[in-house]
Amino acid sequence: xxxxxxxxxxxxxxxxxxxxxxxxxxxxxxxxxxxxxxxxxxxxxxxxxxxxxxxxxxxxxxxxxxxxxxxxxxxxxxxxxxxxxxxxxxxxxxxxxxxxxxxxxxxxxxxxxxxxxxxxxxxxxxxxxxxxxxxxxxxxxxxxxxxxxxxxxxxxxxxxxxxxxxxxxxxxxxxxxxxxxxxxxxxxxxxxxxxxxxxxxxxxxxxxxxxxxxxxxxxxxxxxxxxxxxxxxxxxxxxxxxxxxxxxxxxxxxxxxxxxxxxxxxxxxxxxxxxxxxxxxxxxxxxxxxxxxxxxxxxxxxxxxxxxxxxxxxxxxxxxxxxxxxxxxxxxxxx
Amino acid sequence: xxxxxxxxxxxxxxxxxxxxxxxxxxxxxxxxxxxxxxxxxxxxxxxxxxxxxxxxxxxxxxxxxxxxxxxxxxxxxxxxxxxxxxxxxxxxxxxxxxxxxxxxxxxxxxxxxxxxxxxxxxxxxxxxxxxxxxxxxxxxxxxxxxxxxxxxxxxxxxxxxxxxxxxxxxxxxxxxxxxxxxxxxxxxxxxxxxxxxxxxxxxxxxxxxxxxxxxxxxxxxxxxxxxxxxxxxxxxxxxxxxxxxxxxxxxxxxxxxxxxxxxxxxxxxxxxxxxxxxxxxxxxxxxxxxxxxxxxxxxxxxxxxxxxxxxxxxxxxxxxxxxxxxxxxxxxxxxxxxxxxxxxxxxxxxxxxxxxxxxxxxxxxxxxxxxxxxxxxxxxxxxxxxxxxxxxxxxxxxxxxxxxxxxxxxxxxxxxxxxxxxxxxxxxxxxxxxxxxxxxxxxxx
Numbered sequence: 001x002x003x004x005x006x007x008x009x010x011x012x013x014x015x016x017x018x019x020x021x022x023x024x025x026x027x028x029x030x031x032x033x034x035x036x037x038x039x040x041x042x043x044x045x046x047x048x049x050x051x052x053x054x055x056x057x058x059x060x061x062x063x064x065x066x067x068x069x070x071x072x073x074x075x076x077x078x079x080x081x082x083x084x085x086x087x088x089x090x091x092x093x094x095x096x097x098x099x100x101x102x103x104x105x106x107x108x109x110x111x112x113x114x115x116x117x118x119x120x121x122x123x124x125x126x127x128x129x130x131x132x133x134x135x136x137x138x139x140x141x142x143x144x145x146x147x148x149x150x151x152x153x154x155x156x157x158x159x160x161x162x163x164x165x166x167x168x169x170x171x172x173x174x175x176x177x178x179x180x181x182x183x184x185x186x187x188x189x190x191x192x193x194x195x196x197x198x199x200x201x202x203x204x205x206x207x208x209x210x211x212x213x214x215x216x217x218x219x220x221x222x223x224x225x226x227x228x229x230x231x232x233x234x235x236x237x238x239x240x241x242x243x244x245x246x247x248x249x250x251x252x253x254x255x256x257x258x259x260x261x262x263x264x265x266x267x268x269x270x271x272x273x274x275x276x277x278x279x280x281x282x283x284x285x286x287x288x289x290x291x292x293x294x295x296x297x298x299x300x301x302x303x304x305x306x307x308x309x310x311x312x313x314x315x316x317x318x319x320x321x322x323x324x325x326x327x328x329x330x331x332x333x334x335x
Numbered sequence: 336x337x338x339x340x341x342x343x344x345x346x347x348x349x350x351x352x353x354x355x356x357x358x359x360x361x362x363x364x365x366x367x368x369x370x371x372x373x374x375x376x377x378x379x380x381x382x383x384x385x386x387x388x389x390x391x392x393x394x395x396x397x398x399x400x401x402x403x404x405x406x407x408x409x410x411x412x413x414x415x416x417x418x419x420x421x422x423x424x425x426x427x428x429x430x431x432x433x434x435x436x437x438x439x440x441x442x443x444x445x446x447x448x449x450x451x452x453x454x455x456x457x458x459x460x461x462x463x464x465x466x467x468x469x470x471x472x473x474x475x476x477x478x479x480x481x482x483x484x485x486x487x488x489x490x491x492x493x494x495x496x497x498x499x500x501x502x503x504x505x506x507x508x509x510x511x512x513x514x515x516x517x518x519x520x521x522x523x524x525x526x527x528x529x530x531x532x533x534x535x536x537x538x539x540x541x542x543x544x545x546x547x548x549x550x551x552x553x554x555x556x557x558x559x560x561x562x563x564x565x566x567x568x569x570x571x572x573x574x575x576x577x578x579x580x581x582x583x584x585x586x587x588x589x590x591x592x593x594x595x596x597x598x599x600x601x602x603x604x605x606x607x608x609x610x611x612x613x614x615x616x617x618x619x620x621x622x623x624x625x626x627x628x629x630x631x632x633x634x635x636x637x638x639x640x641x642x643x644x645x646x647x648x649x650x651x652x653x654x655x656x657x658x659x660x661x662x663x664x665x666x667x668x669x670x671x672x673x674x675x676x677x678x679x680x681x682x683x684x685x686x687x688x689x690x691x692x693x694x695x696x697x698x699x700x701x702x703x704x705x706x707x708x709x710x711x712x713x714x715x716x717x718x719x720x721x722x723x724x725x726x727x728x729x730x731x732x733x734x735x736x737x738x739x740x741x742x743x744x745x746x747x748x749x750x751x752x753x754x755x756x757x758x759x760x761x762x763x764x765x766x767x768x769x770x771x772x773x774x775x776x777x778x779x780x
Contacts, residue, residue, distance in 0.1 A: 005659070005660065005661055005662050005672065005673065005674060005675070005695075006660050006661045006672065006692075006695045006696065007424065007661075007672040007673070007674055008661075008672055008697060009672075009757075009759065009760050009763065010663075010667075010668060010669050010670055010671065010672075010744075010746050010759070011667065011668045011669070011746030011749050011750050011759065012661065012663055012667040012668070012670065012672065012688075012690060012694075012695070013346055013347075013503065013667040013668065013694070013750065014697075014698070014749070014750055014752075014755065015344065015346070015750050015751050017708070017751060017752070017753040018698075018753050018754075018755070019701050019704055019753050019754055021753065022704070022706065022753050077701070079704075117702065118701075118702050118704060119702035119703050119704045119705060119754075120702065224707075224711070272704045272705050272706040272707070273704055273705050274705075275705075276707075277705060277707040277710050277718060277720070277721075278707070278710055278718070279711075282707075325718070326341075326710055326713070326716045326717070326718065327341065327716050328588065328715065328716040328717070328738060328741065329341055329575065329579075329585055329586075329588075329714065329715040329716045329741065330575075330585045330586055330587040330588050330591070330741070331585070331587075331716070
C-alpha cells in the first residue's frame with residue numbers, strides 16, 4: 001500500500017495538558033511565597049530551598065537509575081523539584097544542610113520511591129520528610145529564626161512563633177497572653193517582625209503570598225477549590241466557635257494566618273496523588289483536615305497540627321475514594 | 336445559556352470548512368455499499384451480479400426490525416457482491432455497482448421546490464421512513480423508524496433535534512442548516528407528527544450564530560418548533576447530554592433510553608433525510624460530508640453519493656497532503672481511524688479528517704498522578720481512571736458495579752488526561768467484556 005496510516009482508537013486529539021505543566025504550574029504558584037521568604041529570611045531561605053530541591057532531584061534521579069534501573073528518568077517532570085520546594089517551605093531557615101539532605105532522602109526515598117515513584121505514594125512525600133525530621137531533630141526543627149536577618153544562616157537569632165504563644169496561652173489559661181500576637185493583618189502579609197518573634201517555616205510566613213498562589217492555581221485550573229476552601233472554612237468555623245466559647249483560644253483569623261495552615265491547605269493537602277478523586281470526597285477530606293488541625297493545635301502536644309492532619313487524612317483517602325462516588329448521570333431524572 | 340450539567344471539555348474547534356457552501360461531488364466510477372451501515376442486523380441483498388439498477392433502487396432489504404434497507408446511489412450494473420474494509424476496519428459484505436450514466440427512479444421528486452404540506456398518518460410516515468432506509472445521520476446510525484416507534488408504556492413528549500455538531504472540524508450539519516433550513520423544519524414537523532407531539536427543540540451550539548439566527552427566523556413560521564442556543568461544550572451532541580441541556584432531564588443508566596424521559600432525539604441531517612423521504616419519495620442515498628484537515632489544501636463540504644470512496648473526496652478537496660499520518664472517518668473525538676482511503680462513504684459518514692503525522696501520534700503515557708481531571712471531565716459522572724485500571728486488571732465485576740456500561744465513549748477523559756493515559760482503550764475493553772457477561776446472564780434467565 002502506498003500510504004501507511006496510523007490506526008488508533010479515538011479520541012485522536014489531546015487537550016495538551018501534561019504532568020510537567022501541572023508540576024511547573026504549582027512551582028510558579030509558589031514563587032510569591034518564595035520571594036517573601038527570601039525577603040524575610042534572606043540567605044538562610046535560599047540555602048535551605050536550594051539544598052532541598054537539589055537533594056530531592058538527585059535522590060529521585062539516583063533511585064530511578066540505580067535501584068529501579070529504568071531507562072527513562074522522571075526528574076524532568078518537575079515532581080521531585082516540587083517536593084523539594086515544599087519540603088524546604090516546611091523547614092526553618094536555619095536548618096543545617098545535612099539535616100535537610102536526610103529529610104530529602106526520607107521524602108523521596110521512603111515517601112515516594114519506595115511505593116513505585118510518581119503517582120503511587122499514599123502519603124505526601126514532603127510531609128513524610130518533614131514529620132520524620134520533626135520527630136528526629138525536635139530541637140533544630142522547632143527553633144525558628146526571627147525575621148530580617150538577611151545575612152545569617154544557622155547562626156540566626158531564634159524566637160517563639162505565634163503558634164507557640166497560642167499554645168502557651170491555652171496552657172496558662174490566660175487569654176491576655178494572646179494580646180502579644182501580631183495583628184491579624186500583619187499575620188496575613190507575614191510582617192510579624194515587630195515583636196521579636198520567630199517567624200516560622202520558610203514558606204508559611206505570608207498567608208497572602210500563598211493565597212496569591214492559590215488564585216493562580218485556580219485560574220490555571222491546576223486544582224479545584226474544594227480542598228483548600230473546605231479546610232479554611234472548617235478551621236474558621238471550628239476555631240471561631242472555640243474562641244466564642246472561651247477567649248483563651250485564639251481567634252479564627254489568628255488560626256488561619258499562622259503556622260503551616262495556609263501552606264498546608266493550598267499546597268500540601270491539594271497534592272494530586274494523595275487526595276481524594278471526587279468533589280464530595282475532597283470536601284470530606286478538607287473538613288476533616290481542618291478539624292484535626294484545630295484539635296491538634298488546641299489539645300495536642302505539638303503547637304502545629306497541619307502536617308499530622310494531612311498525613312492522617314492521606315491514610316483515609318483510599319477509603320474516601322471507595323465510598324464517595326461522583327454524582328452519576330441519570331441520578332437526577334427531572335429538574 | 337443552557338448546557339448539560341456534568342463534566343465536559345473544550346477541544347479546539349478548528350471548523351475550517353464552516354464558510355464553504357455545499358458542493359455536489361462528481362459520481363464515482365464504482366460505488367460500494369456495505370450491508371452493515373447501521374446498528375442492528377445487516378441488510379440482505381435483493382440484487383445479484385449483473386442486475387441493472389437505477390439511482391434510488393432498493394439493493395438490500397432490512398434484515399430485521401432493528402435494521403435498515405439500502406438503496407443504490409448510482410445507476411449501473413451490479414459488478415459483484417463481495418467484501419470491503421469499511422470504517423470499522425473489518426471486512427464486511429458489500430454490493431459493488433459499476434456506474435453507467437445517472438438515471439433516477441421515476442418515483443423520486445427531483446424538483447427543488449419545497450413541499451410543506453404533509454397529511455399522512457403517523458404510521459404512514461414511519462412506514463415511508465422505513466422504506467427509505469433512513470438512519471441516524473449523526474454517526475451512530477440507529478434506524479430512524481425504530482426510534483419513532485416508542486416501546487409499549489412509553490410516550491414521547493417532545494422531539495429534540497441535534498444540531499450541536501460538537502465534534503471539532505465537522506461542518507456538514509452547519510452548512511445543511513444554512514442552505515436547507517425550510518426542508519429541515521418541514522422534516523422536524525413530520526417527525527413531530529410521527530410521534531404525536533406538539534413541541535420540538537432544535538439545539539444549536541452558539542459557535543454557529545449564523546445558523547441560530549437563520550433557524551430562529553425561519554422557525555417562526557412553524558408552530559411548536561423552538562431553537563435553543565447552547566453553550567459550547569463537548570460532548571453536547573451526545574444524545575443524553577443534549578436532552579439534559581435542552582429540557583433538563585437526565586436519562587437514567589442503561590438499559591433506560593431517551594424515550595423513558597419522553598424525548599425523541601434526531602440529528603438535523605436525519606430531519607433533512609426524513610423530509611426527502613416523506614415529501615420527495617427520495618430514499619437515503621446521499622449526504623453532506625465534510626472533508627477537512629489542517630494540511631488539506633481546500634477543506635470542503637460535499638454532497639456525496641453513498642458508496643463513493645473517500646479518496647475521491649480527498650482528491651476533490653485538493654489531494655492527500657504529503658504529511659498525512661492519519662485518516663479519520665468522522666471527527667477527532669469519536670471518529671474512527673481508517674487503514675486506507677478506499678473506504679466508502681456510508682450513511683453515518685459525517686466527515687473525513689486528515690491529520691498530519693505529528694498530530695496523529697499519541698504521546699507516551701506517564702503514570703496516573705490521580706489529579707482527578709478525568710473524573711471532573713466525564714459527562715456521565717463516572718470515574719474513568721478507576722474503570723481503566725480495573726479493566727486493565729480484568730476485574731469485570733468491579734467495573735460493572737462502577738457502571739462502565741454508562742460510558743458513552745466520548746473520549747473526554749483521555750482528552751483531558753495530563754499523563755496521556757489511554758483510558759478509553761481500556762474502558763472499551765471492559766465494556767466489551769461486561770456487555771458479554773450481561774448478555775450471557777440475561778440469556779440464562
